[in-house]
Amino acid sequence: MDKNEQEKYWHTSSHILAHAVQRLFPDIKLGTGPAIEKGFYYDFYRKNPFTPEDLKLIEKAMSSIIKENLSVEPVKKNKEEARAILKDEPFKLEILEALEGEQAIFYKQGNFIDLCQGPHLSSTGQVKHFKLLSVAASYWRGDEKRESMQRIYGISFPEKQELEEYLKFIEEAKERDHRTLGTKLDLFSMHPEFGSGLIYWHPKGSIIRKLVEDFWKEIHLKNGYELVYTPHIADIALWDKSGHTGFYKENMFAPMVTEAKTFQLKPMNCPFHILIYNNRLRSYRELPIRWAELGTVYRYEKQGVLHGLLRVRGFTQDDAHIFCTEEQAEEEVIKVLDLVCFFLKKFGFADYRICLSTRPEKFVGTPENWQKATTALENALKGRNMNYEIDPGEGVFYGPKIDIKVKDCLNREWQCSTIQVDFNIPERFDVKYTGNEGDFKTPILIHRAIFGSIERFLGILIEHYKGSFPFWLAPEQLRILPISDRHMPYAEKTAKDIEPHFRVQVDRRNEKINRKIRDAEEEKVPYMLILGDKEEAGGTLSLRKHKTGMVGTFSAEKLIKMLREESGQP
RNA sequence: GCUGCUGUGGCUCAGCGGUAGAGCACGUCCUUGGUAAGGACGGGGUCAUGGGUUCGAUUCCCAUCAGCAGCUCCA
Numbered sequence: 001m002d003k004n005e006q007e008k009y010w011h012t013s014s015h016i017l018a019h020a021v022q023r024l025f026p027d028i029k030l031g032t033g034p035a036i037e038k039g040f041y042y043d044f045y046r047k048n049p050f051t052p053e054d055l056k057l058i059e060k061a062m063s064s065i066i067k068e069n070l071s072v073e074p075v076k077k078n079k080e081e082a083r084a085i086l087k088d089e090p091f092k093l094e095i096l097e098a099l100e101g102e103q104a105i106f107y108k109q110g111n112f113i114d115l116c117q118g119p120h121l122s123s124t125g126q127v128k129h130f131k132l133l134s135v136a137a138s139y140w141r142g143d144e145k146r147e148s149m150q151r152i153y154g155i156s157f158p159e160k161q162e163l164e165e166y167l168k169f170i171e172e173a174k175e176r177d178h179r180t181l182g183t184k185l186d187l188f189s190m191h192p193e194f195g196s197g198l199i200y201w202h203p204k205g206s207i208i209r210k211l212v213e214d215f216w217k218e219i220h221l222k223n224g225y226e227l228v229y230t231p232h233i234a235d236i237a238l239w240d241k242s243g244h245t246g247f248y249k250e251n252m253f254a255p256m257v258t259e260a261k262t263f264q265l266k267p268m269n270c271p272f273h274i275l276i277y278n279n280r281l282r283s284y285r286e287l288p289i290r291w292a293e294l295g296t297v298y299r300y301e302k303q304g305v306l307h308g309l310l311r312v313r314g315f316t317q318d319d320a321h322i323f324c325t326e327e328q329a330e331e332e333v334i335k336v337l338d339l340v341c342f343f344l345k346k347f348g349f350a351d352y353r354i355c356l357s358t359r360p361e362k363f364v365g366t367p368e369n370w371q372k373a374t375t376a377l378e379n380a381l382k383g384r385n386m387n388y389e390i391d392p393g394e395g396v397f398y399g400p401k402i403d404i405k406v407k408d409c410l411n412r413e414w415q416c417s418t419i420q421v422d423f424n425i426p427e428r429f430d431v432k433y434t435g436n437e438g439d440f441k442t443p444i445l446i447h448r449a450i451f452g453s454i455e456r457f458l459g460i461l462i463e464h465y466k467g468s469f470p471f472w473l474a475p476e477q478l479r480i481l482p483i484s485d486r487h488m489p490y491a492e493k494t495a496k497d498i499e500p501h502f503r504v505q506v507d508r509r510n511e512k513i514n515r516k517i518r519d520a521e522e523e524k525v526p527y528m529l530i531l532g533d534k535e536e537a538g539g540t541l542s543l544r545k546h547k548t549g550m551v552g553t554f555s556a557e558k559l560i561k562m563l564r565e566e567s568g569q570p
Numbered sequence: 571g572c573u574g575c576u577g578u579g580g581c582u583c584a585g586c587g588g589u590a591g592a593g594c595a596c597g598u599c600c601u602u603g604g605u606a607a608g609g610a611c612g613g614g615g616u617c618a619u620g621g622g623u624u625c626g627a628u629u630c631c632c633a634u635c636a637g638c639a640g641c642u643c644c645a
Contacts, residue, residue, distance in 0.1 A: 049574050136640030137573030144642050148573050151640070183581070192636050193618080251644085297645090302571050303636085305643065317645065415645060452645040484602040510602080518606035532604055544605065 010035030012072060012121040013130055013156040018042045019112035020061035030114065031091050031140060031149045039155035043138055045091060046150050050135045055152070059132055069125030070109040074118055077104050085113060091140060129163040130156035178462035179308040185467050185523065188309070197306040197313030199455055204475035207503070209458060211473055213294055216318055223339060225292040225320060230272035232296060236262045242271040243428060247397070251299045269295035270447060273321045274429045282433040287443060288324035288332055294454065295319045309459030310414060316454040322446040326372070329444045333380035333419060336448050340404060340417045343450050347461060351407045354386055357394035364398055365423030373421040374400045398424030406460060414460055416452040421445070468524045468546065471567040478504040479525045481516040483532035490536045494529065497556045502563065521546060527563070
């Protein structure tokens, strides 16, 4: 099925769903029911929520509507007639009134009629295999001030096999869930009874984090960035000056009041970097200045939005601020884009979406500056031949931005990289540099992050790799499995030989070799070394690869060389 | 924050108006076994918290907190 066919298919499926619900629950009010990226949903207004039993009944009713093979036909009405048809459907009436023109199109199947643009399949019998997946609440028109609707999600396919594959995909995605894997692999934990949305990294998770952070620092230093460190709190006056206490208050933790001063936990790093910049006069000769920091920030997020590592209240941004002249801006953005691509490639991300967000209704700075900055961002994207979409009006109030959204295994998008031009802070902090004629000029401030948040990025990585980290990132790279107690000394000696090169552990438990292999496999250790009489006699090691099996038998020296070459690790 | 669902040993979960169970994990012992779970025994839970109903609550009701699925918002 191509995209259009699929949309028709799912859209018709959603009408069948609505039809079934209307048959079973005549008192419900219809909302909207589109096809979505993967499947379809329909929103209903109803006092009581649907129960799992209701879903089963609805599925049955849907099956009979499909069996009846009702023809689906478009019906054109003028607005007057349409109002009459929809007199008991307040939500539909609202949509009708918003329609331009005098004509309204309905689609009719049996005694079910719905205001709808279409297109649709020509009959209900064409929908073959479907399943209702979940029921959840949503706001009418996505507006939290409006009525809460009951949304039923479903999926359908022409072939049974496709449906089964899709259901398998959902199962698979569950297995990849970083929250489950994080517990299973002992990477991190959370302790919501002592504060939700706060992450505790265990030793194994901490190694991965350290490797990612070290790599990040190394690459930044190689690319003209300098590292800075700044405090976690500051006098609230700083946040008044930056404007955060005004425009960002709801995302900030409450201030800490002490005898003489009031302190604020930082929700962002930018003001601190500005203070460093403003510490002395800067010359155009110094620009561009690129300061990077793995800065831990705290934001008060609403309870309901927290989600594992992907949405937390304390997180570390891989932040950097670039101060440059207007002429340098485009070039700097290109460099950032290159860096983003480099990092995403290193971690094997191919699937991402780039959005350019333009000026919102409320903004600071002049329209001319906005135009210049937006053009610079756009030219940079064009300069690198990157496909992007424009999100009109979705920029931050202080400047336009480029967002790069990575897709996870559930097809959810997560914003990682972001490149933002900021007109607000330079103005509020009176950021200047001396130009070549001794005059004062305001630099362009580019705010950027590549991983976005280390926590989120690691969460995405866990799902991306399904817990099987590549060799260079694996917390335990090799595990030595002695066949029996009498091979322990040889195992210990081998561990000593390998330790200087790789992260290695010895399985010292009194267990059979099968058990040791099984556990190492489940813990996703990339390589196992099996040592018994044979190996000890020959002074060799038997290598087994995770998920692959036996590789061969090698000397310790040869093995180290081989793994180094394979992984590119020094 | 909103709507719904959920909250039982470290993990996954069963159970239920008469004060708790399984598997895995953990500990001790036996076993020394060649490529995905060897065996025996044992320790461990104020059944999220606070109220209420009841002779009696882990079980029913309410509130709070937290988790989950969405929505809204976001790195």
